[in-house]
Amino acid sequence: MSHPALKPPLGTRLRSELFGSPGNSALTLVLLAALGSAAFGLLHWGLVQARWAVVRANSTLFAVGRYPLDQQWRLWLLTALLAAAAGLAWGLLRSHPRRDRGGELWPRNDRIAVVLLAATALAVPWWLRLEPLIQARWWGITALLLLVRWAAGHWGQRLPARLLALLPLLWPLLYLVGMLLINGGVGLLPVPPGDWGGLLLTLIAASFAILLCFPLGVLLALGRRSDLPLLRWGSVLYIEFIRGAPLITLLFLGQNMIGFLLPGGLAPDRVWRAAWVLTFFAAAYLAEAVRAGLVAIPPGQLEAARSLGLTVPQALRTVVLPQALRVALPTMVGQFISLLQDTTMLSLVGLMELMGTARTVMANPAYLGRNAEVYLTLAVLFWCCCAALGLGSRALERRLDPNPAS
Amino acid sequence: MGEPFSGPLPWWRDRRVLPWLMQGAVALVVLLLIAFLLGNLVRNLSAAGMLLSFRWLQQPAGFDVSETLLPFDAGLPYWRALVAGLVNTLRAVLVGLVGATALGTLVGLASFSSNALLRGLARAYVELIRNIPLLLQLVFWYFVVFLALPNGEAALQLPGVVLAKSGLFLAWFGEGLRWSGPTLVEGVWQAPLRLTVEFSALVTGLVVYTGAFISEVVRGGITAVPKGQWEAAASLGLGPLVTLRRIVLPQALRVIVPGLNTQYISLAKNSALAVAVGYTDLYSVAETTLNQTGRAVEVILILLGAYLVIDLAISALMGWFNRLVRIRER
Structure with missing residues (x-):
């Protein structure tokens, strides 16, 4: 990095970069004109021509599909729980500065995030023209998140360390509670997976696959690097078979062949078939990411751990894997992002996640020809989710970096 | 810890036996699982009266495959339909590969431009495309862009190219090998080479999507070449374009080609999403075949x-190309 004082001021730099030579100036002007006309066209379309009723009238369908109306309080409860947990994790992250430089309680990025969250909570429900009561619920949930964030940030350091050590268990626990709330049973009215839809189904499928593909992928990666030929060749065969096939053919296989492969009646529901296929698919790709991480760790690490008296599983768990996973983190998050995007393919085997819901909505004659509005909304939604995941991954990378740059 | 050592180790703690014991256990579990699944498969298939057989491939398909290179009609057997679908897949993949490589290279080079706006645009394109699912992009191109095109006089016209709702019309060698462009005959466009909107939407979507990833591969490859190479070439008096072509690219290709291989394979696999835009590729034909025959196992195989x-x-092609561009050190 060059010294800041040596850099010319931004205005000078921009002028020389954009209008440094006649050719450069011409290029800049052409690009500016094209950008301007594109932006004007998009704005004009979005504000004047587009009919957003297709999104507004179907916002519940896009959010949860055909989830029974009188049971939707369970989803609100789950959203509130998730918001509280997210606020807790975020606050504790700041109140226990480990390698975060500065260790401020409210660094600039957090202040930006708060403003963005509040603006989203106010603007999106208003734009969707949700009922006032439901708009208020979104404000409440956002306020809860920020409140817990504030409280955890201020009083997080007083929590006993033993309690903090239990914190990672919160997420799997929350996942189980969430699935229980969504699925029903144990006193709650069961809601079959066929009634889940929209964003709810997208998130269930993606989170299920992300959670389960991780252990599977690590095992496959270790198997591929193993000295034992049977394990190695088994892992190689599995990984290459999965990676050689398009996901859509595997989903197709899942829907059409699982019924033949299991004894009658044991085959899971269509939704779970697809979720398992996603899991097995993602595990093969994750295994390759973890393998790249394992390759990056010098063999001396394992040898040193072994010579200290650790057994091979102990050495892998406490010495090799933590380092390898840190190296593999960016690739793994990339895989998770593409997994989230791949859930759209569930619509091609007839499931009602976001894309499938979009198809049914547009089959309604009242909304004929409103493709652009629906697809653009979905694109913005996916873009925001994926970009946020990418940003989070880069922040985590910096936090886990043992040798920070500055 | 534990009992003091006495006598020889028991055989199950022997370092020579242990690995084989473990592998045997894993293999046994996997074999049992496979036997269980296959047993069910055979039992369920024979209960349905559909034991593995490929004889049905000879029966007439009874459905049509649109826009095939080889002549096809509904009376031809299933295997001809599948071959027609495969040819359609290969056609889309080949055009897609060429287009995505061209676009990716251009955008990758643009990210090194001296113009800040162009660099920003290249960056924005990659960030926009990578964070939106391909399927969404494909249906967007098909339903929002290509199906909204006007027909007849109002169609988009460039020299030698006409883009209308009825298809993409290109100038090509017509009857008697005469070069001829698209013409409007009684309100209907005609040209020696007509591509359907389905094909155009699929290829456009694949090119734009894969192009973003290829541009990152190209950018990574060029970044991997040390800066001193540029400076040395400049000090020898070479211009930037010559430096790029003769000095930087040959070295960058070593990094680029393996990355391209991954992207090409993913493009080929992604082409199966053609079914979403109504292009009859291999997957789409296979889906119809399965629905008609119920032959799940054979079709999936x-x-x-x-x-x-x-x-x-x-992979083989790219391996050959990689050997071709390898720098021969003396």
């Missing part, structure tokens, strides 16, 4: 085998 062969062919 054919499908997986075909894509595996395509992947291997691309």
